[in-house]
Amino acid sequence: MKIRIYFLLAALSVVIWSCDEPVPFETTTFIYNPFSIEEDTLNNVTDISSGAEAVDWGNHLRVWVGETRFYKSGFSVGFTFNDTVMNPLLVDSVQFQMIHQHTFPENGADTLETDQLNFGLYEITDQNLDVNNPPSESWIYDKSQDITDGDRVWSYTLPEDLLVEGDSLISLGVFPVDSEYLSSLYGGGSVSGPRLIFYSHEADVDGEDSVTTLHSIAADTLFMHVMEKSAEFDRSTYDYISQFTADSIVFTIDLTDVVTTGDTLLHIVSSKFLPAIDTSASQLYTQDSVLTFEMSVTDPVTEYTASIELSAGNSYINNQINVLVQTAIDEERNSLELVLKPDHVGYDPGFIAISNDPLNSATFVSVSKAVKP
Numbered sequence: 001m002k003i004r005i006y007f008l009l010a011a012l013s014v015v016i017w018s019c020d021e022p023v024p025f026e027t028t029t030f031i032y033n034p035f036s037i038e039e040d041t042l043n044n045v046t047d048i049s050s051g052a053e054a055v056d057w058g059n060h061l062r063v064w065v066g067e068t069r070f071y072k073s074g075f076s077v078g079f080t081f082n083d084t085v086m087n088p089l090l091v092d093s094v095q096f097q098m099i100h101q102h103t104f105p106e107n108g109a110d111t112l113e114t115d116q117l118n119f120g121l122y123e124i125t126d127q128n129l130d131v132n133n134p135p136s137e138s139w140i141y142d143k144s145q146d147i148t149d150g151d152r153v154w155s156y157t158l159p160e161d162l163l164v165e166g167d168s169l170i171s172l173g174v175f176p177v178d179s180e181y182l183s184s185l186y187g188g189g190s191v192s193g194p195r196l197i198f199y200s201h202e203a204d205v206d207g208e209d210s211v212t213t214l215h216s217i218a219a220d221t222l223f224m225h226v227m228e229k230s231a232e233f234d235r236s237t238y239d240y241i242s243q244f245t246a247d248s249i250v251f252t253i254d255l256t257d258v259v260t261t262g263d264t265l266l267h268i269v270s271s272k273f274l275p276a277i278d279t280s281a282s283q284l285y286t287q288d289s290v291l292t293f294e295m296s297v298t299d300p301v302t303e304y305t306a307s308i309e310l311s312a313g314n315s316y317i318n319n320q321i322n323v324l325v326q327t328a329i330d331e332e333r334n335s336l337e338l339v340l341k342p343d344h345v346g347y348d349p350g351f352i353a354i355s356n357d358p359l360n361s362a363t364f365v366s367v368s369k370a371v372k373p
Helices: 002-020 322-330
Strands: 031-042 045-053 062-067 071-080 091-105 116-123 139-146 152-157 169-176 181-186 195-203 210-218 221-228 238-242 246-254 264-274 277-283 290-299 304-311 315-319 335-342 351-355 362-371
Touching: 045 238, 062 169, 062 221, 116 181, 139 152, 169 221, 238 246, 238 335, 264 315, 264 322, 290 322, 304 322, 322 335
Parallel strands: none
Antiparallel strands: 031 362, 045 246, 062 071, 062 181, 071 169, 071 221, 091 152, 091 181, 091 195, 116 139, 116 169, 195 210, 238 351, 246 335, 264 362, 277 351, 290 304, 290 335, 304 315
16 A cells, blocks of 8 residues: 555656656757747847948949939949941931839838939040039030839930040930939849930831831940938947948847856747837838838858848848857857848938947847757
């Protein structure tokens, strides 16, 4: 009888223990308890630095022209062609053509208050340009262009004496005349990029009337001229990530509050990167009523990259950097650098302002402990 009572007590103790602690999941390398999860927001950013790289606009699918409170931009394109094309007996006229994609009001809205804007055309072969003061002697003429949505051809007919027989190159510039808008056109990386079209005439099959034929030449070079209106950017308080340029901000993350020693390992269930974005100092643009700002975060040691997508109200659609944090911990690093960059360079003109005080940014980490057997 005493043996039976002891057996029942032992069985009862096993049941009680199993209720208090879940049965661990075992592998050949560690024992992992999936119910032991800790979550915390860590203000572990110790340093912030910023930088920028040049954008190769010649290979970009978009190019921008316009002026807002924050930026003024225009672009120049270069064409080379066979000098026999410019035969005055064959060429009746030459047009410079681009295809407009979208125009944003400077407040970031997707509703236009006008259908037409004026843009200036310049002949700038062998000239250095200042977007704020295009050379007046190179001005050809201004023209009003349709900026309503949808692909629309912008065309400028060149003056008859601008290209003469034997010419084989020309550079043209397009700069804003009106303000408060930014317009995007197909850039040099697109088959729909800027073109020169040479119109000529030949007799028809009856030898009487003439039919128009043409030669179409794509731009060889394309360069964006972007002037940032520095008085509008408070760099004493913020660092900026702009989709006009290849900006970057490097955050140094202290991992000492996360890493463990001995037989204890950590499994990063999830981790979010929380840079201190000030929406009132940022400028996000809407297109088709969708408001997002796409970024990427890279660990320069492993070159692993995670995507971050910011939406309206400073909320994140996508923000998981657990792989970057897990790898750094597995490699027994005490710190992690996160390089934040825009992930939509050249496609939208928005920017975000991030506090340059490291204490304002944070990481959110959800971890589960694992113990080596």
